[in-house]
Amino acid sequence: xxxxxxxxxxxxxxxxxxxxxxxxxxxxxxxxxxxxxxxxxxxxxxxxxxxxxxxxxxxxxxxxxxxxxxxxxxxxxxxxxxxxxxxxxxxxxxxxxxxxxxxxxxxxxxxxxxxxxxxxxxxxxxxxxxxxxxxxxxxxxxxxxxxxxxxxxxxxxxxxxxxxxxxxxxxxxxxxxxxxxxxxxxxxxxxxxxxxxxxxxxxxxxxxxxxxxxxxxxxxxxxxxxxxxxxxxxxxxxxxxxxxxxxxxxxxxxxxxxxxxxxxxxx
Numbered sequence: 549x550x551x552x553x554x555x556x557x558x559x560x561x562x563x564x565x566x567x568x569x570x571x572x573x574x575x576x577x578x579x580x581x582x583x584x585x586x587x588x589x590x591x592x593x594x595x596x597x598x599x600x601x602x603x604x605x606x607x608x609x610x611x612x613x614x615x616x617x618x619x620x621x622x623x624x625x626x627x628x629x630x631x632x633x634x635x636x637x638x639x640x641x642x643x644x645x646x647x648x649x650x651x652x653x654x655x656x657x658x659x660x661x662x663x664x665x666x667x668x669x670x671x672x673x674x675x676x677x678x679x680x681x682x683x684x685x686x687x688x689x690x691x692x693x694x695x696x697x698x699x700x701x702x703x704x705x706x707x708x709x710x711x712x713x714x715x716x717x718x719x720x721x722x723x724x725x726x727x728x729x730x731x732x733x734x735x736x737x738x739x740x741x742x743x744x745x746x747x748x749x750x751x752x753x754x755x756x757x758x759x760x761x762x763x764x765x766x767x768x769x770x771x772x773x774x775x776x777x778x779x780x781x782x783x784x785x786x787x788x789x790x791x792x793x794x795x796x797x798x799x800x801x802x803x804x805x806x807x808x809x810x811x812x813x814x815x
Contacts, residue, residue, distance in 0.1 A: 553813060555760040556589040558615075558747055558773060561596060561604060562728070563766040564783055565806050572607050579807035582814040584611050591615060591750065593743045595728045595735055595769050597660045597697065598623045598630060617660055618726060618769050619746035620697040620737050633662055634746075635695035636723060636738045642692045644699060644719045644736065651718040652711065654703050659696035666691055672702055699723065699736040706732035712768070726769040735769060744772035762813065764798075764806045766790060781809055 557580075559565055565576050583590040590612035592604065598616050605614075605625045613631070614623040622631040636644075641659065648655050658667035666686045667673070684690070703711055708727040715725045715734055723736040751761060763770075763777035766786040774780035774794055782790045784800040791797065799805030 553586060553588060554762040554779070555756050556591060556751060556754075557583045557762055557764075557810065557813075558591045558593050558777065559764040559806055560743075560766060560770050560773075561592060561594040563785060563801050564764050564770075565801065566604075567802050572604070573804055573807070575804045576807040577608060579804075579810040579814075580608055580611060582810060586814050588814075589613070589754065589756070591747065592625070593619075593747060593763075593765075593770075593773055595698075597621070597665070599663065599665070601625065602628065613750065615743060615746045615750070617697040618724075618728075618735055618737050619741045619743045621662065622746060622750065630662060633697055634738050634741045635662075635697055636699060636736070637695050638692055640722055640738075641696055641699055644722050645692065647718045647722075648701055648715060651714055652701075652703060652706070654706070655701040656703075657691060658700040658702070659691055660698040660700070661694060661696055667700075671700075672704060697737070701734040701736070703732035708732055708734065709768075726771075728767040728769040742772035743770060744776040747773055748776060762809070764809070765794075766801065781806070 566572055592614040595618045598621055601614055612625050614625050616623050621633045624631055645657055656668050656671040658671050666684050669685045711732055711734055712725055712727050723739055724741055725736050727734050758776055759778035761777040762779045763773050764781045765774050766783050768789055780794040781796045781798045782794040783805045798809050
């Protein structure tokens with residue numbers, strides 16, 4: 549085993565190793581398998597909630613650990629069980645929703661819990677939730693009656709970068725604001741919770757330094773992780789902010805860009 553091999557590979561899913569059609573290529577699956585065969589660690593770091601991880605766990609052969617909901621949940625793919633969760637408390641959720649409604653009245657809200665999803669009656673479901681919502685449409689009281697791993701704010705026609713700037717000014721001292729898609733959907737975790745915070749905590753528990761980590765991503769919610777890791781790659785289809793922040797670039801998600809790098813690192 550080469551000492552030049554990174555001790556941990558951390559990769560985002562959607563837009564990074566997951567293709568536009570929702571698949572993960574056989575080449576990428578084989579590349580991910582190389583990491584654990586080499587005795588190194590594989591961590592999938594995603595904005596997805598754990599309830600969206602079963603198909604991915606099956607595809608990758610239940611390898612590795614998943615950091616879900618932008619760092620709020622650590623999920624063991626071998627056992628499909630939650631290791632720990634960092635939640636937004638109900639009173640904080642209520643304050644954030646109130647302030648965002650005042651700042652951007654067009655916002656509609658949803659809350660991810662550890663095991664379910666609730667949303668307002670006029671919240672516009674995306675493709676994933678429309679196909680497998682696994683949750684409930686609720687009134688304001690039902691939306692805020694328990695802690696959440698992630699608060700979602702959706703604007704039907706807004707630009708996500710501009711919406712994130714407005715939300716940061718309104719509630720950035722209460723929650724961590726980010727986004728991971730081209731539509732007007734903001735994602736909020738508990739204050740200080742990011743992909744980087746969860747990955748750093750996980751690495752510290754295993755005696756792994758940031759310099760020993762190679763990370764891959766494509767969207768603004770990946771930026772904390774990419775700037776924390778010793779080596780970082782953006783796929784060619786990444787957001788401009790991500791392309792400017794990384795130490796390296798690779799091919800697009802549809803061209804197996806992550807697999808290309810892993811194959812070089814783990815020959």
